Amino acid sequence: MASLEARNLYKTYESRDGAVTALEDVSLKVTDSEFVAILGPSGCGKSTLLRILDGLTPPDRGEVLMDGKPVERPTQERGFVFQSFNLFPWRTARGNIEFGMELKGVPKSERRSAAARLIGLVGLNGFDGKYPHELSGGMQQRVGIARALAIDPAVLLMDEPFGALDAQTREDMQDELLRIWATAKKTVIFVTHSIEEAIYLSDRVIIMTPRPGRILASLDIPFERPRSEAHRTRAEFSALRHEIYSRLKNVR
Amino acid sequence: MSRTRAWTLRLAGIATFLLLWEILGRILGEALFAPVSAVVAGFPATVRGYKLFAELAGSFRQLVLGYFLGCAVGVIVGTAMGRSRLLDGLLQPWVSMMFVTSVASLVPLFIITFGFGLAFRVAIVFIATVWYVLLVTYHGARDVNPELMQTARSFAASRVQTFTMVLLPALYPYILAGMRIGLAHAIRAMVIAEMYVIVGFGGVIYNSGVEISTVSLLGALATIMVVGVVLTEALKWLGRRTAPWYDERQQLSN
Numbered sequence: 001m002a003s004l005e006a007r008n009l010y011k012t013y014e015s016r017d018g019a020v021t022a023l024e025d026v027s028l029k030v031t032d033s034e035f036v037a038i039l040g041p042s043g044c045g046k047s048t049l050l051r052i053l054d055g056l057t058p059p060d061r062g063e064v065l066m067d068g069k070p071v072e073r074p075t076q077e078r079g080f081v082f083q084s085f086n087l088f089p090w091r092t093a094r095g096n097i098e099f100g101m102e103l104k105g106v107p108k109s110e111r112r113s114a115a116a117r118l119i120g121l122v123g124l125n126g127f128d129g130k131y132p133h134e135l136s137g138g139m140q141q142r143v144g145i146a147r148a149l150a151i152d153p154a155v156l157l158m159d160e161p162f163g164a165l166d167a168q169t170r171e172d173m174q175d176e177l178l179r180i181w182a183t184a185k186k187t188v189i190f191v192t193h194s195i196e197e198a199i200y201l202s203d204r205v206i207i208m209t210p211r212p213g214r215i216l217a218s219l220d221i222p223f224e225r226p227r228s229e230a231h232r233t234r235a236e237f238s239a240l241r242h243e244i245y246s247r248l249k250n251v252r
Numbered sequence: 253m254s255r256t257r258a259w260t261l262r263l264a265g266i267a268t269f270l271l272l273w274e275i276l277g278r279i280l281g282e283a284l285f286a287p288v289s290a291v292v293a294g295f296p297a298t299v300r301g302y303k304l305f306a307e308l309a310g311s312f313r314q315l316v317l318g319y320f321l322g323c324a325v326g327v328i329v330g331t332a333m334g335r336s337r338l339l340d341g342l343l344q345p346w347v348s349m350m351f352v353t354s355v356a357s358l359v360p361l362f363i364i365t366f367g368f369g370l371a372f373r374v375a376i377v378f379i380a381t382v383w384y385v386l387l388v389t390y391h392g393a394r395d396v397n398p399e400l401m402q403t404a405r406s407f408a409a410s411r412v413q414t415f416t417m418v419l420l421p422a423l424y425p426y427i428l429a430g431m432r433i434g435l436a437h438a439i440r441a442m443v444i445a446e447m448y449v450i451v452g453f454g455g456v457i458y459n460s461g462v463e464i465s466t467v468s469l470l471g472a473l474a475t476i477m478v479v480g481v482v483l484t485e486a487l488k489w490l491g492r493r494t495a496p497w498y499d500e501r502q503q504l505s506n
Contacts, residue, residue, distance in 0.1 A: 056406055073408070080406040086399045089497045090421040100407045102417070131497045151407065 002154030003031040009062035021212035037198035045213025079148030083160040087132040094128040100151035118146040138169040294467035311452035318377025326385025334393020380441030385430040392426030425498035428491040
């Protein structure tokens, strides 16, 4: 089982108003098919953190270790799901899902069968020949998730994947993701600014605060799995939400 | 607008034009501006007398060479300029200058350099094509969604893979558009160049232009117009067939 660890990360950006500290001494460790949410308001550096964990952006200081080995650039051991889907418009749903396998040189017959299995897993049967513009936002992100899973990564990094979806689709996709996660057994790091989404999905919520971006707390979510709509209405759910809300508010 | 309606309007436009041509022709007479009926009636004689189609075919063989050379160089240099600030900075002034320079004004210089033969005609067509293809590709390459480039990187794509699997497909609709505009300019340039040295199809236009009657001249002009329109429409069709995602997206935004 894979573990991903960040040690004392620092990252500063130059902006028009001077230097912005996106991350200040951020450390975390995620292991063993754990589902971790990184929660925080916009501008707290959570997306920067995720990009550093993937190797897309180098940190100014500190290091990222995957199974003890330093992460210096993106590899197919980690799959990335983007907020704006970022599907290739000239590729069909199937073609998008096969992208990472094509890069690795997986033979066509093998790609086809893997893609067919994933299309079934994300609930897109019958849509494999459609282009992204022919799919709704929710369906596009299903393709995005399948594309990331297709390279069989040990860790799935998700950057506000449902942030661009309407409220109803968003809740549907949360249930879909939990179902997929239960089948695919991946370690997931899920960035969001929705307190409710973080609680509903994850085993652990890491709370970040902005300017400078720091980890404020790490909370275990005690709810059993599988989770369902009923969890959202429980008293403990509301209590947790309220606790996280007031913690975030006190910082500002 | 529905397809039938669009076609009806197009045909109505052509019919009106032909009618006006006929009326104007009858007023001005054959020596100044032959009516369309006379041009059509005289067309077989024009074809025979000037070996019209043989000359046209010969001219297009030379055009194809210069045109595809221009497309290839335009795509390569345009992409490189769009993706590299260094090359952009170095080449931009030259591209801007050449883009606004009329091909006709370069003809005398090219005759001095290349003579009257194949090299001259290929060079003129090349110069007419390359800037349009280059500029359209350049803008496409600059506008490639950076998120898609980053997505490729997150999947650990190599530079070569990113080029062939992301950049080229993203540029493909731009390249086709550039080739379409380039083709129109290539045909114009070919005719101009050939009129200077009185060979090929341009030669036909030059020679028929000094006749007493305008029947042959107008027949030749109409021929090159139809050929140009058919070829650019064919490229448009090719684009729709091979890049369905792009066409659909355009229709959505319209």
